[in-house]
Amino acid sequence: MLSDRTRLHIALQKSGRLSDYSRELLRDAGFRIQSGKNSLTARVENFPAELMFVRDDDIPTFVSDGVCEFGIVGQNVLEEFSAERTDLGYEVLAELGFGRCTLKLAAPESMPYEGPASLAGQRIATSYPRLLARFLRENDVDATIVTMSGAVELAPRLQIASFICDLVSTGATLEANNLRALDTVLDSQAVLIRTTRPMDATRADIAAGMMSRIEGVLATKESKYIMMNAPGEALKQITDILPGAEAPTIVPLHGRPGNFAVHAVCQESVFWETLQKLKAAGASAILVVPIEKMMM
Structure with missing residues (x-):
């Protein structure tokens, strides 16, 4: 135990x-x-x-x-x-x-904004005062930070602050409160x-x-296992096309001299355009399958 x-x-x-x-x-x-x-x-x-x-x-x-x-x-x-x-x-x-989202500055649609300098002397409401303070320092801007624990998007309507700094995912909350997104303070996941x-x-x-x-x-998450047949003279070009693949496994095809089976783990997305390039290079019987488990 x-x-x-x-x-x-x-x-x-x-x-x-x-x-x-x-x-x-x-x-x-x-x-x-x-x-x-x-x-x-x-x-x-x-x-x-x-x-x-x-x-x-x-x-x-x-x-x-x-x-x-x-x-x-x-x-x-x-x-x-x-x-x-x-x-x-x-x-x-x-x-x-x-969990992707973005910490952004935002303001009412009617508020003029021409970059961080427009924040000078303004009040900015946020639940992320340290990140906002860092952004202001980096842009050499002196503004007043108003810390709120929630409902930050209401600050301009309640005349608590002219600007806000809040998390944005789809932008629907900003739109519902007649706010527009401005500069990005942090991209998050x-x-x-x-x-x-x-x-x-x-x-x-x-x-x-x-x-x-x-x-x-x-x-x-993005990896795929890709298999195909190819003639020997096309192997170099096919290997160059495979997205994010390490050295593929190449095995001679039984009964088909000069032809090989190519197997590879591609650690980038495999798009239709990639498959078309592989076919144009000489590959055939191309199969792409998801990987359920992989021990690194």
Whole structure:
């Protein structure tokens, strides 16, 4: 029986879109999570790990302090946490490709804007005061930051501030409040982070096993396995066309001298245009299939 001190602890957002995507990532990596979406913790049934469901703002603190060895959090939250810190206590292991959004400046449609200089002397409402302050410093602008915990898009209507700095996903919320997006402060997505506090050998081995699975899942997101037949004289051109492929496997075709089967893992998207180029180069019987699992 493994003790809690031997298990890994992974901090996830308690609820919301990022929580759902994080659970899906772990399930794709083969981890069977005990039901308990509305509780604060859940064991992984087939791996020595426990999930901790917390507010997204608390995830960087949990990982930095070593309470959790790993965490999945949005870059916007992570960078707001670290904007004025020197000892971060964590490292970013991977960008996960989900939870994409943009921290943008926005203003009423009628508000003139000709770049960051237009912010000078203005009041800007935001839930990300440190990131906004960094943006203003980088652009040598002196403005007043009004910190709000929510409903930032209402600030201009309530005359709390002339501008806002808020997360934008589809832009529908801005449009509903007669606001237009301006400059980008930060492009964000979910990231996997790990504490920099030392782990004992047992827990380090468990962590390596977990990362191997997750890296395999991430590697298969865009990867495809492609198979085709080709004459020997076309192999060089075909290899050059294959997108993001390492050295392909080339096997002589039985009963067809001078012809070969070509198999390759392509770590970039394979488009119809690519298939047409392969066919024009001499390939035939081209087959592209998704990869369910891959151990790196």
